[in-house]
Amino acid sequence: MKILFIGGTGNISTSVSKLALSKGVDLYLLNRGKTEGEIPGAKTITADIYNFAEANKALKDHSWDVVVNWIAFSPEHIENDLKLLAGKTKQYIFISSASVYQKPPTLPVITESTPIVNPFWQYSRDKIACEDVLNDAYRKNGFPITIVRPSHTYDTIIPVAIGGSSEYTIIDRMKKGKKVIIHGDGTSLWTLTHSRDFAKGFVGLLGNQRALGQAVHITSDEVLTWNQIYQTVADAAGVELNAVHISSEFIGKIYHEKKDGLLGDKSHCAIFDNSKIKSLVPDYNATIPFSEGIRETLNWFEEKPERMIVNPETNAIMDKVIAAYES
Structure with missing residues (x-):
């Protein structure tokens, strides 16, 4: 073809x-x-x-x-x-x-x-x-x-909701023991x-x-909570997770760029029936668990220093949201 x-x-x-x-x-x-x-x-x-x-x-x-x-x-x-x-x-x-x-x-x-x-x-x-x-x-x-x-869908991005998926910022925060934001109580279900x-x-x-x-x-058939997703990212980075849970509505009031994507997507559960793709492509099966895939992703970032971008603006807005919430 x-x-x-x-x-x-x-x-x-x-x-x-x-x-x-x-x-x-x-x-x-x-x-x-x-x-x-x-x-x-x-x-x-x-x-x-x-x-x-x-x-x-x-x-x-x-x-x-x-x-x-x-x-x-x-x-x-x-x-x-x-x-x-x-x-x-x-x-x-x-x-x-x-x-x-x-x-x-x-x-x-x-x-x-x-x-x-x-x-x-x-x-x-x-x-x-x-x-x-x-x-x-x-x-x-x-x-x-x-x-x-x-x-x-991820490979060369870190699939988090808050923290800059195309950056290394979220991993840098985790490695420094800084707080990272999980929207809501972290128990909603999501598919990566x-x-x-x-x-x-x-x-x-x-x-x-x-x-x-x-x-x-x-999509994959693996379904995880957001708490499990962030914990798996922290495990792949070899660090303890220091998370603060903040409602999507509160985050959106301060972090305006994230409001629509949270309320229109990531604050809801996403569980998919893949029967149709499996009927069209009978041998389709997703086999890479997130615990394995995210380690590959972090290795990809860390292969080249120029990929390990730590964005001060992303850090600043996360700190601002956390400070406002904790006050």
Whole structure:
């Protein structure tokens, strides 16, 4: 198969790119050439996907079995792709988000039939709007869509709710014995998925005719409390956990950038029924426990000092929230 990944070198997509190549896929990556990572074996097309003239010039002589857009976040992005790729791909996969599912949830287990509505988080509402545009294109014009909804997927990020996931700040705080914030009482249930596990399900959807017109999430079946997640991170760092529990509402009043993501996602339980991905990709099974995956992640950060970013602004806002709460 000849496949185009728009993006393809990020936290989730790098593992997918590597697995696809190992399966013999003829993989092209379209990006602006500004990303650190390279994927050996993939061909690179350099262009800005959202500069229509530039992208059209770069892609005009190609047709594809599958196109995956890892970096579409608004309906305008989708409209651009529809113009660019009409008649040029047999399958278009949009990376949505499991945060689109109903908040607050009315049922404890999420399936693909769970309503998609999120009144709290604009990011999720934009993803929903993207899905609406694609479903309309599928119904009216037969544009061959598949929608994939990852949940909290990690590899080169530290999957905490407060503390800077793309930074080393939370680990530095833990190692120095400083307090870290856990939202709520830490007992809500959450699902974390390693990107290599996600890749196994995702690659099985490439060129999968049964997936056309479908939306599907791909997650682990391991469910942890936030207390367990933070304790596992501390264990991987080899330190004692010094946690303070603060309500999401209180955090949001001070740490404004986190308010919508907490109230619209991480303050709710997230337990997923993976029956649909397992029916579409029968050999899909997530096998990397968080206790193992997070150690790999910390090793990745610590391999290169330049990855171990300690952000003073992240520290300052965490200290501010904690001081306000304790006062």
